[in-house]
Amino acid sequence: ITIDSDGTYEVTVTNAVNCSKTKTFTVEASGIATIEDININDFQENNTVTIEISTTSLGDYEFSLDGNNYQDSNVFSNLNSGEYTVYVQDKKGCGIVVESFFILDYPKFFTPNGDGYNDTWSIKNLDKRNLQNNIISVFDRYGKLLKQFIGLGEGWNGTFNENLLPATDYWFEMKLNNGKSVKGHFSLKR
16 A cells, blocks of 8 residues: 555555455644755854754654754854754654754954964864955944955964054954855954
8 A cells, every 4th residue: 555645544454254344544734844944043152053944745754963962942152163063853764864054253353473373363274164255344433444255265473564463452354256245343352
């Protein structure tokens, strides 16, 4: 017997001496999820991600970022920058779908003191989201442009015209290919 839609069904089996037995059962539609989109809201104090499931997916799903602890909500909050794997599991056991995504963030400070650690300011892992060719501009508090570089460029070393700039806050803007931009500020510490 092949069932192609949910509902209540009866099956009657009759043997050679005309004895029969009827069984009634209910079929509930379910199946593995199809991830339609992963909406990432990063570069925030509270980075979040929302997992969008296709409207043609028939199951009742739960979501996890570690494959062990599941939740009913398709929204994850307070995520640090880095790579994540989302697991979407059908609650009736019809399968799990897995997909990776990357949360981006920018450094809140840098220390250009020549020790080889944290000497330049840049946004790492932009290539993980195909943002490596976007232009990043760094400004002082008055809006003066101090440096421009592409996402996979060398970053900013805390100088302007080869002069060391003071330890204070600076601002940046990264123009995205879709016309939007990411803005924020960070500190230079000496």
